[in-house]
Structures are given as structure tokens and as C-alpha cells.
Amino acid sequence: MDIRSYIDNSILKPYVSESEVEKFVRDSARVGFYAVCVNPYxxxxxxxxxxxxxxxxxxxxxxxxLNTKEVKVHEAVRAVExxxxxxxxxxxxxAFKEKRYRYVEEExxxxxxxxGVPLKVIIETCYLDQNEKVKAVEICVQAGVDFVKTSTGFGSGGATVEDVKLIKEIGGNxxxxKAAGGIKDLATAIAMIKAGADRLGTSSGFEIYKEAQGG
Known part of the structure; x- marks a missing residue:
């Protein structure tokens, strides 16, 4: 297993400088991670x-x-541009908690x-009960998006092996x-992949890769 091919190395804190972002991207490209994840700016x-x-x-x-649908569309299009x-x-x-499922799906x-690019939808599992997690995955499937992502990393909890297994079970093929939130070491990363994660979101990519190299 090449752990690098699973990792979206993330730098999403609000206070990072442009020079920090530049170095992060350069180093991530040098290591060979799948992607870097950055804020729109x-x-x-x-x-x-x-x-x-x-x-x-x-x-x-x-x-x-909680942005409106129109703002999210504009933000996504601008990011791609x-x-x-x-x-x-x-x-x-x-909206999901209010059972406005049609609105959520249409968004x-x-x-x-x-x-027009791969879309990963963060359902923030820490705020959902078991039935809600199942429903959220079903909506994502119906909407034709590419990934269900567990967490932002800014909520009250992150990815769990149980949630990854559940999403994989409901979503199937x-x-x-994408498992994200709290993935800080190699053991956790491997556990998420074994549970069914196709991608990992983490701000600890360098540390995980170093550990995988025996460092």
C-alpha cells in the first residue's frame, strides 16, 4: 500500500500565511501526495x-x-476557475436536520x-445519528456526487472506523x-483504509508518510 496515493494533505486553518501555503504545497508535491486541500483564497x-x-x-x-445554494455554486465554480x-x-x-431532503439533494x-469536477460532500457525521447518516449517504448517491466525506475537522468529532464502514456499506460501489478529521498517525490512516476509505483528509500527511517510511 502506498499511503501517499490516499492522502489529501490539508492546510485549512484560517491564520496560515501565503508563504506557509506555498511551502506546504511544494513539499506535498515533492512527497507525492494525491492532493493538497486549501481554502478558496x-x-x-x-x-x-x-x-x-x-x-x-x-x-x-x-x-x-450554511451558505445558500447559489453562493455554494458560485464558490465552487470560482474555485475551479x-x-x-x-x-x-x-x-x-x-436543512438536512429539518428533513428538507429535496433541497439538500438539489443543492x-x-x-x-x-x-464539473469530482465533488466530495462532507456530511459531518458527529452531528448525525445512525439513521441520519444512512439518509445522508443515500442523498449523496441520488445526487450523483463522487464521494461522501465524514468530517470537516472543525466539528465536535472526526472520522471513525464505524462511520467509514457504515458509509461503505450503504454506498457500496x-x-x-473520504475519511477526515483526527487522522494523525499511520495506524489510524491504515484502519480507515481497511474500513473502506478511498481517500484520507489530514493535516498530518507529512508525519504519516514519515512514519510509513520507518521514520
């Missing part, structure tokens, strides 16, 4: 620094998911249709799984 910089050596992922409606190869969007958890479809 840093997409252009990440694309310039990474060129074609690493994919650039950007977040939309992050981290709360700036160079984003993939989009990680937070589901409207409030996902609109962003997917307009951005119809949708991929």
Missing part, C-alpha cells in the same frame, strides 16, 4: 506552486455548510453540475468514501 497560489505535480482540492461552504481539480463541500446540515446536484 489560496487555490490560485496552490495551483501556481503545484503546477501539474499535485492535484488541488478546495473547500466550499466550509466549515458550517482558479485551478481547483476537486471540490469538498459541506452539506447543509440544518448537491447544482454544485456537481456547475463545477456507487460512491467513494
Amino acid at each position: 489560496h487555490v490560485k497560489l496552490a495551483k501556481e506552486v503545484g503546477t501539474d505535480r499535485i492535484k488541488v482540492c478546495s473547500v466550499v461552504g466550509f466549515p458550517l455548510g 482558479d485551478g481547483a481539480d476537486e471540490i469538498d463541500m459541506v452539506m447543509n446540515i440544518s 448537491l446536484k447544482a454544485v456537481k453540475r456547475e463545477c 456507487r460512491i467513494k468514501v
